[in-house]
């Protein structure tokens with residue numbers, strides 16, 4: 490982080506460093522540093538476990554709602570196609586991809602937390 494953060498003394502209103510514990514001007518105890526709004530980091534474990542249960546759950550956990558719905562529907566189609574024997578191959582393949590995607594996306598979201606633009 491290259492930006493220097495400031496907060497204001499609750500006692501005298503002076504601008505003081507965000508990390509200061511006491512105000513250098515009046516000596517009053519300073520409040521906690523203001524916390525920037527940061528999206529909650531995603532746990533790859535939870536995302537993967539969700540998609541192991543069923544495709545789309547991990548994607549939904551990652552906040553990828555549209556993808557989650559798509560994965561869920563494709564997962565359903567693949568699961569039902571097991572009845573037609575096609576899904577015996579298709580479902581495990583798609584299931585594995587879903588688990589992998591949930592893992593990859595949660596890692597990407599985690600590593601992108603510092604570069605991602607904050608939502609307006």
Ligand SMILES: [Zn+2]
Nearest residue numbers: 498501512515
């Ligand atoms: Zn002060």
